[in-house]
Amino acid sequence: xxxxxxxxxxxxxxxxxxxxxxxxxxxxxxxxxxxxxxxxxxxxxxxxxxxxxxxxxxxxxxxxxxxxxxxxxxxxxxxxxxxxxxxxxxxxxxxxxxxxxxxxxxxxxxxxxxxxxxxxxxxxxxxxxxxxxxxxxxxxxxxxxxxxxxxxxxxxxxxxxxxxxxxxxxxxxxxxxxxxxxxxxxxxxxxxxxxxxxxxxxxxxxxxxxxxxxxxxxxxxxxxxxxxxxxxxxxxxxxxxxxxxxxxxxxxxxxxxxxxxxxxxxxxxxxxxxxxxxxxxxxxxxxxxxxxxxxxxxxxxxxxxxxxxxxxxxxxxxxxxxxxxxxxxxxxxxxxxxxxxxxxxxxxxxx
Numbered sequence: 433x434x435x436x437x438x439x440x441x442x443x444x445x446x447x448x449x450x451x452x453x454x455x456x457x458x459x460x461x462x463x464x465x466x467x468x469x470x471x472x473x474x475x476x477x478x479x480x481x482x483x484x485x486x487x488x489x490x491x492x493x494x495x496x497x498x499x500x501x502x503x504x505x506x507x508x509x510x511x512x513x514x515x516x517x518x519x520x521x522x523x524x525x526x527x528x529x530x531x532x533x534x535x536x537x538x539x540x541x542x543x544x545x546x547x548x549x550x551x552x553x554x555x556x557x558x559x560x561x562x563x564x565x566x567x568x569x570x571x572x573x574x575x576x577x578x579x580x581x582x583x584x585x586x587x588x589x590x591x592x593x594x595x596x597x598x599x600x601x602x603x604x605x606x607x608x609x610x611x612x613x614x615x616x617x618x619x620x621x622x623x624x625x626x627x628x629x630x631x632x633x634x635x636x637x638x639x640x641x642x643x644x645x646x647x648x649x650x651x652x653x654x655x656x657x658x659x660x661x662x663x664x665x666x667x668x669x670x671x672x673x674x675x676x677x678x679x680x681x682x683x684x685x686x687x688x689x690x691x692x693x694x695x696x697x698x699x700x701x702x703x704x705x706x707x708x709x710x711x712x713x714x715x716x717x718x719x720x721x722x723x724x725x726x727x728x729x730x731x732x733x734x735x736x737x738x739x740x741x742x743x744x745x746x747x748x749x750x751x752x753x754x755x756x757x758x759x760x761x762x763x764x765x766x767x768x769x770x771x772x773x774x775x776x777x778x779x780x781x782x783x
Contacts, residue, residue: 480717480733487737491744498747505626507736507743509619512628513691515735517706518713519639520683522731524583525714526643527676528656528723529576532587534684534707536594537568541688542698543598546607554614562685568594569681573674591707598700606699609692618693628690632732635683640728642679652676656723712763713738738762 491498517534524531541561549557568590575586609615620627643649651672654662663669692698715721716737717730741762745755 480730480737484733484737484740487740487744491740491747495744495747498744501624503743503747505621505624507739508626508629509690509694510743511736511739512626512632513687513694514706514709514713514739515632515732516628516635516690517684517687517710518717518731518735519635519728520680521707521710522714522717522719522726522728523639523643523652524676524680525711525719525721526656526723526726527652527673528659529583529673529676530587530711530721531572531677531680532584532707533568533572533591533594534710535703535705536591536598537565537681537684538688538691538703538706539598539698539700540568540594540601541565541685542692542702543602543607543700545689545692546609546698547601549609549611549614554611554617557614558689561689562682565681565685565688566678569678570674572681573677576677577670577673595700595704602698602700604700606697609696609698615693615696618690628694631686631690632735635686636728636732643726643728648672648675653724653726656725658724708763709738 488498497503517538521531521534541564544564545557545561548560552560572583572587572590575581575590576583579586581589618628622630643652651662651667654665654667655669655672659669688703691703695702713734714731715734717732717734718727719725719731742755742759745758750758
């Protein structure tokens with residue numbers, strides 16, 4: 433009997449040991465799965481930032497001129513132009529809208545700026561341009577929200593309308609900007625950082641606060657997610673759409689001010705096709721074309737990334753026609769990302 437009792441005790445200890453070993457193994461397996469899941473989520477959430485860092489490292493190794501102070505300054509200037517406009521476009525796309533009249537708005541705002549600068553102060557000229565942009569945004573907002581024209585068609589029509597006015601007003605000529613102080617303001621730097629890029633950072637912060645921490649931003653996301661449900665919940669859908677167009681147009685006008693200052697001139701074709709660069713920066717940054725969500729940081733990085741790619745092609749001596757090919761492929765890839773996101777998001781219900 434003692435032998436039997438002793439055998440039982442040994443068996444029980446063995447079972448406990450094996451059970452503990454199995455439990456520890458399961459816990460370690462769960463920890464590995466949890467860590468892998470967290471890493472995957474982290475990479476997915478920050479893939480655009482990781483991609484930007486990798487590209488900068490690769491380009492820095494390929495060409496020493498990429499990391500030169502002059503080239504970095506140029507990249508910051510160029511990314512600010514597209515990035516400021518992209519902030520407005522991000523808000524529009526998040527609301528389920530789009531604006532293809534970016535090039536026309538930038539052209540007409542720059543032309544009016546160049547025309548009135550000699551006869552007024554810089555501050556009043558800038559305010560006049562921003563006020564003009566609000567009128568242009570209001571036109572688009574009324575076409576889309578009141579007349580119910582699809583955003584793509586409405587803003588494509590307004591693009592040609594604005595370009596037509598720009599060409600008529602200038603008679604196809606280039607308007608020179610002679611103001612020394614305006615050029616210094618738009619091309620200057622503070623502690624080595626270009627003023628346009630500082631403005632880009634400020635607008636990005638304001639956009640984030642507006643989009644994520646305001647009643648208006650919540651309504652924008654609601655309209656973009658499900659317009660019909662937002663309407664039934666009491667969201668003023670038409671007002672939200674018009675305000676979104678007004679905000680976007682004000683961003684376009686700020687971009688036009690810096691572009692005109694950089695070029696020291698303005699003309700009708702100065703920003704033709706610019707809307708595709710702006711839209712690509714937004715989509716690359718992770719904002720879905722379906723609407724309902726927006727990524728301010730992703731848009732910020734997307735604008736910088738897109739600018740760096742164009743800059744790198746120039747530094748590497750890629751012929752201009754091949755640059756068009758590469759840019760086109762990037763645009764297709766960006767739109768494909770947005771299309772893939774659409775397949776995982778339910779269809780919106782419109783009012």
